[in-house]
Amino acid sequence: MKALQDAVRGQVFLPGHEGYDQARRVWNGAIDRHPAMVVRCAGVADVLASVRYAREHDLLMAVRGGGHNVAGSGTCDDGLVIDLSAMKGVRVDPSAGTAWAQPGLLWRDLDAETQAFGLAVTGGIVSTTGIAGFTLGGGIGWLHRPYGFTVDNLTGADLVTAAGELVRVSETENPELLWGLRGGGGNFGIVTTFEYQQHPVGPELMAGLVFYHGKDLPQVVSGFRDLMLAAPDELTLFLVMRRAPAAPFLPTEVHGQPVVAVVGCYVGSLEEGARALAPLSGFAKPIVNLMQPRQYTQFQSMLDGSWAEGFGNYWKAEYLTGIPDEALPILSEHLDEITSPLSDFKFASLGGAAGRVPADATAFGHRSAPFVLNINARWALPGDDGPHVAWTRKLWDAMQPYSDGGSYVNFMGEEGADRVRAAYGDTTYKRLVALKNTYDPDNAFRLNQNIAPDGR
Structure with missing residues (x-):
């Protein structure tokens, strides 16, 4: 040593x-x-x-x-x-609309630099997420409908391989490896620099959240579903079900009670954003409507308080073919049964620009799914994880009839090889295995959602 x-x-x-x-x-x-x-x-x-x-x-x-x-x-x-947490270098080229970023950055660090020029790329739904793993796993965030997943905007990288060599990756240098980095996770080495295509965002846009009573879940979920299936690319919304936090913007009488929240933003003019978000007030009577003009960086940190480190976490996720009306009682039941005030479950609306990227253009799978379900059990430590894990698995099992056949790797916990393969689909998985055989045949980088080389 x-x-x-x-x-x-x-x-x-x-x-x-x-x-x-x-x-x-x-x-x-x-x-x-x-x-x-x-x-x-x-x-x-x-x-x-x-x-x-x-x-x-x-x-x-x-x-x-x-x-x-x-x-x-x-x-x-x-x-x-x-x-890699100390490696936080950033360089932005506003004329070319590109940024080079090191892997120790959090999204708030990168956004602080790019927003100085009115630019951004799809980042995490909380600002404390690291850019590296998020990018390599795909990148579902607030900007994926107007501008694609983060991997769709990854234009190059520097990579340390399992052989201890540094290679440059781009559309013209090792392009097959770039394809694999666009969704294949940390299976092929350690990225020491990410190169991103940036896009005009804000700095002010219509964004925020709307809270509703838990009893109104059926109307809110169906309204969210129908709105997003016909939404313009500029509108990205998530729907969150949880117990109300003791936040100052919520009435004290709802604290700890089941609530449903729609969260998201509109990338475009404030006037167009107000029109696109107006239907949210008609889903049900809101407890509070916090959709308003905001700085993009302020919006991107709005949920940080619910995702502090140090708590126990157990997650499961699934792409869905839809959210049919027969699923609504399942959601209401599991909202009522939620085992921790820190837990939630949510739907992210997919589609838009991200859904139009050809399936074989990146290693990211399941682009045709309209929604992804993410179940996040969280609890204070020390504590018994049993009830929270059981609640998560019960909800995940109940939603399997609506599965699109796989999961999003960034939302996966301890999963088996079959689930990892399903996250990509057979054709993409075989192509990833071929890359693994080339760059990491001994599976040195295996602490991830692992793509094992042949024979390992």
């Missing part, structure tokens, strides 16, 4: 040393692992040295950017954690 300590500029954390316990933690507080070493890389040279050391000593590698992965893939027991 001393050889690696001497070879890197960044900090190295060992068991029993100051800072180790903080360095080994990830966002999901239910994950408690003890690596042999954490290297907080200062730059690309540290990443290269860490990968080479791990391969030479047959050490398990975990790669952490923002640490937000719900399965806890950014840490491990007894292995080497390659921590």
